[in-house]
Amino acid sequence: MEHTSRPLTKRPRASLACNACRQTKSKCDGNRPTCERCAKCNAECVYTQSGRDKRMDRQEERKANMALRSRVKELEAQLAAAGLGPQSADAPSSAYSHMQPLDRDKSPGQTSHGGFSDVGSKATAQTPESTADAIATGLFDHPPVVDIGYFGSSSNHAFFWSLSASIENVSHRSTVRYQEPSRQGQATEADEASRAPPLPMMPPSAYRNLQPDDDSFPGRALAVEWTTRFFDTVGAVLPYVSESQVLREIDVIDARDQGWQMSQRSAQALLSIIFAQALQTLDDRSPEPYYRRALGLLDEKTLYIPTVDSLQALLLLASFQQNTQRSMESWVPHYLAVRVAYQLGIHAPASYEYLAVQDKEIRARLWFAVVNQDRIMTAGLARPALIPLQNVRMDLLELLDPARPSRTTDGSCSRESLIYFRHLTALHEILGVTVDSLYSSNISSSHRLALGDLVARTIDLSWKLEQWREGIAPPGIITSNADFSVFSAAAMDQERYTILLSIFHYRAMMLIHGSLLMRVLERITSTGETASSGVLQDAALSLLKNYLWALREWLQLVTSLLQHRRVFLNCNAVWWTCNYMMLSTSIHSFAFWLLAANLRFSIGTIGIATPDAEAMLRTSLDTLRALGGTSIMSRKAHRCLHRYLNFLKNIAFGVDDQIHDPAPTAATVPEGIEWSQPTPGGANGLPQEFRPEVISSCIDEMFGAVGQDDFMGTGFLTMGQHEGISDFDAAGFI
Template structure:
């Protein structure tokens, strides 16, 4: 045990060896100017301070090599896919057939008679998407599109198995006629709500204007520097006239107080804490989004940087307001998926502040009670919106919401506008409560699929939720009103700076239509799947008759919504941005297109769609086409809106020859209204009944699903207004259409 007790030999270690000792890996004592070894060997002794370990350079080198190998592997995979697709096309051309549009995945599975679900499960999604869009429950447009694709595949299989029939011909036309009579959009919508094609704004018009303004203005001012005092006051004033009015949970007095501290203190941003800075930054970003002035991105990114863990560690009212505005900004700038992150944090801070509990309000002054109750219900409304749209389970259960807290929202100032703003916000809370109940009742809180409900349960719940919504509509206090049509809204004569009650009424109308779509979506898709799977008439059975009666009313609602949104796009396009409802409107338009497509398929299975749904099949097709045109106009630079439009257009072109072959009943020429030359749309009739059966395969449906949900590529960003803005693909959602 002596070796344990013996002291260790101390060997001095030089903090830095000379170059000669390092090269020979010899021991260096570190003496200056000449070490012991160099003095003994009579060699030059030079010390070089590197400041960086070369081993770190080797680690960096290895990381770069791994990234390069991964990139090369990805490129090799794409090259192999391209070669496979090219070989398939050459083979198809040699055989005299048209290659499938399903891409390389379709070429691999072309000869396999599998169902759509099996094809998808065995390789359609092998091509890795650029970004994972995650899980979406049954209340999402994803689920509606998937259900529609299933029904389309059912129709395709039935048409393939059916014997050839004579092509559909309208009454009074000969087999040589090239097409049935043209159907004008006035047969579906009123002329006042029909925008002329010549007056429709292009997709890039607003993006180009904002790009030019951002280039000139950004050259004169720093990106996220605090603006000059007059501009800061002007921006803040505009915020509370636009976004701040539609989102009335931002404390106007508190924001002006923070602004005064920054201006009067002369210390720019550092005059207030990080939470107040984040609130003012996102206020400026929201304002710039409503203007063709300069890009809001610098202030948006500054807000993200300020709302870090250190700032959010201590919950404050300012940080909660900033998070709510941040989520709204992300949703209306094609970052809807990213808005989940600030929403999570806003729910956490709300519970930490205790604004959900009535007992926490007892020691507060009236102003704080008003502001905190507004913030709580703003978080609840946002939770209901994201739960329905992104189809996730709610973060705030219904039993945690105490509706008596609405009584605390008594404005400190008793002006007419303040009372009207509070009444509007209360009605928005109630209609979003119906939205949340719909997700819970009809879509099993986005946990289980709605297919677990039988048709009787779906019809019963649809009636119950519709009656709740109608009761809410009847209780809306004057002067607020829910417009039923664009004519009632009087959009063509309404000035740009319309009165406050007209703005609030239009917003409540949007929320009303949103709830209607969610309530009836499950019933529509269930009936469509049931009819297309069985091949029976959709008007058979008591439950189906009751469901079709409800859907007939819903079809009229879709027509009213199209009238309204086209009136807004034609006469008051800035309304969507200035009131933070672009994302809601765009989401609703995707739902409208999917549901209109479902109605078109459903009407094709009716003995008389006119008597059951109140519209002919060909008129519903016109409604569908007009919905797609509106989606293209409203979506603008939205990549996923373009993808949704493209996929549904492919479905429409492939299905029309199948739907109109052997049609049991067609509208006569006398039943159609006169054609409008500027808005006509002609239905094409094929010469051969089964001409498309070889082309419309399972792989095409699978490729549309793949294109809709995962295959985002740089080509999708061409002509979208992104080029030149300094923003990459990663700055926007791959699933922004939701």
């Protein structure tokens, strides 16, 4: 028997049915004013709903709730990062006062897009660290509460862990038990000193009350003024942007008389970050609106088609983030910069064949700027390099030879700037080789280098660095007796490249010798290995003796800069590098103090006696605190290492280095540094008995035992350009 089946009618959403069909759960075609079923039944057809599916409302409500819960978790992580934890649980209003509803009508400069998060703004956030930066501090709580990610063996994390292990090695030889002073009732003098308000990073700025959200085009006159300021300061040491190109774009925008909305997004982003960089060196208004605008413009829509403008903007954005205490965030623009560079093909010499001479130079500078940034971030943030050594063709560096006959006369890059950039690129090549050779490319291996291999590779890298130093005259390396107090502004500009090359030279010295220093310290303090003299140990100590002298030279240089020309660090985009180096200096100075106390005749072996090593350590800690400003991690590091120092001195039962070493002579201390005197209780040198509880307590104090009362009255929680919890802090030792 054949059936002729009626075709199934498509049932629309129930929310579109009339009341009668909904009540009987019948199919409704949704025709208005009368549906087909009601017409057949001669029934009244009434539609009372709005036509919107309530399930969609519930779905949006769930999304909003999930976003709210995510934000609450972020705030909890930020509170934990600041050490406020349970103490702030009773004050939810203050914690949630920073939450703002999402405004879908905001301009690109007011919201976050792509892979960036709109954090760290001076105008809108009092807890500026991003989620990733806040989570990163979880490692430094006691016990650790979250997974903070990976930091390789070239990081300050690794240096500090190695230092702690060496102290614990010495503690295993302890025969007497000691009681640590309670934190609240018996605070030491060092603890009290570490709680004093630190020096601000910059003088209080007048711009804090001036239109914080104004990111509009400032007008031609002001735009040209800021552009000129940029190329006189940061642009002179980051020479991969053409000043003439930027000024032409400003003229085009001014001629249209419609703001900069009609320009390409990549050009807007480049101008925005240039304005932010320039304002960062000035004191008249906040750079944050233009920084946020650049963040908003550098989204996937802008980067979908790679351009030179977008690559320049990404590089400047990463530099700005690093030097405004957002170093962990700078990974994102760096990743994107590497991607855009590969897409443009600027890494390949073949892509340069049909370009004009000026385009070749700009692209070559851009490529090596990306490589240099990759090397310094790989060494500091201790992740594997994004650009392997074999991908870098150094023959492209010939395009930057100032003596090349076909070189263009680009006014945005002087001959001195180009020479500096070439020397800096060669130095960063050594940094890349060092990370690969000594630190296994920051990929932890199951077997570390044998001491013999480590010594041999350190010698080879030291020779490479020495060859580099001999080849950079002029400008050369600044001498340790330079007195910046007598330098005028013009003299500082004239010596700019010499000072910067000196800073990066000492950065390379720290990276090359840091691993050897920690290995020798571990060997000498360990009970499992003999600490007797041998060929390898003698060679290692000879290398460390030279490194100690370089460390003193660096300490004198940065101390003098902070005292007399602090603005130099900001105007030349090296604050982050110097701040990172100062933490390395403090850890390495502590290691030398331990070495001096555990080596007989240390002044002849490594060139320093225990009292002088202690004075150097105290100077390093004071400089770290002054340079870090209100950084919470600088405070924690300063406090922890001071606690180490005072605990180890107060339980002194070790070798009296002063018995074996002659009094230090003037030649052992560089001129210009007034070493602080050791405390009276430390006349016997470094103690050699410590309890593990003391070490654990110090780590606890450094990585998670900071309460809200510690920062009351210090201005720490106030808003401002260089105040508040920063991404530098949230990243740990970054």
